[in-house]
Amino acid sequence: MTGAGAGAIPAAAGAGRAAGAASEGGFVVTLERYSGPLDLLLALIRREEIDIWDIPIARVADQFVQVMRALGLDEAAEYLEMAARLLRIKAQMLLPRRGDEEPWEDPRHELVRRLLEYQQIREVVDWLAAAARRRAERYARGWLPGPPRLPPAPPELDLTELMEAVERVLAMAPDPVLFRVMPRPLDVEGATRKISALLAEHERFGWRDLLGEHPTIVDILSALVSLLELARRGTLALAQSRPFTPFEVSRGPAYQTA
Template identity: 65%
Template structure:
């Protein structure tokens, strides 16, 4: 593991391990959690200074994605210092877009961690001495690395074009609506696919809402999620306890 030299520790008050970050959004979330600040009301000046100190000491000041985020933070910091005119109802918080991306990334990260934990639990469900017959054509095991998934999620978010608007009004997640759709499908079928939930051309909000709804229903024991291998379709199955009701 690579640690921050003493100079960065004196400036930011913590030690950073390079391997634990999959990108600039991941590093920003780490700084926010370390400082225990509200993600929706970021102290942008402090976070920007810490971010610059960390990427400088880790030698990341030549990486394009980290430099782009550093420039964004400095621009927001400068905008926050501009005087706000009295009675200006059209003023837009320059942190709004960054906060939206951080919240989306945090939800995806929590989902990936839950899926990893669920896979580990399923791997331990057979007791000692139990030797089930292998299937005729066993599916390839799904090898998932948390950092790879987080990096892929960040790349997907980065590809979403930013709307050219004077004011950004993020669309809220519709977890209740997604839950209702999934429960309706569970009532009709014993199993169904991911596309049955989100459709053919889902938005990012639709995908996040459906993932969170699946997470909650799986925690209740209403369903289980399977995937035979990498990039294969996700299948949702009604749990036997639900069928018996």
């Protein structure tokens, strides 16, 4: 296996090579050769031409530990776990068996099951790798990266189209109504003169008489301010018979015929 990153995952810490393993005490794991303890175990079984159904567990356990040491694998938890498992099976195998009538369960059974399962996976891996190699020899039309999530492209238009669109929008818009605010000073003095003249002629009169045929807002406000001011001074009195009826203006207590 030459791929540099091959199997770079199984061990927890840094990648390294067997060469540097023996020397320093650091965490150095050979990652290229075996993809895990089961892989190493299978390799041993093949190398020694061992019958998988009758594994000489003592021999395999010793060799496993030996290879682990040689490759600097002895700190990788997964390899350590497998080594421990092998040693336990080895111990179980050494225990004297009780009477023949009791069924004896081979302690190697679980290990064999896992090895076979793993070997099956390795076979599938070979098949997958071959399939991927064959597929890689056939190119699709130009490799396209996935569509990036970009905002939609700006619309294409020329200046006349743009101007026409502006025209259409303007045509649809209602005519703008513009208000110009102009200062209009109230003519309180003029209203006062008019009120005085009316009071001189009549003792009382409706306030509408103050206003001409078509009074402007300024006329009304001027008259109102003037009336209130004169009422405050007592020159005239304001009276309203009922709510919302026109009020009546009459001479007040301070009225003097000047």
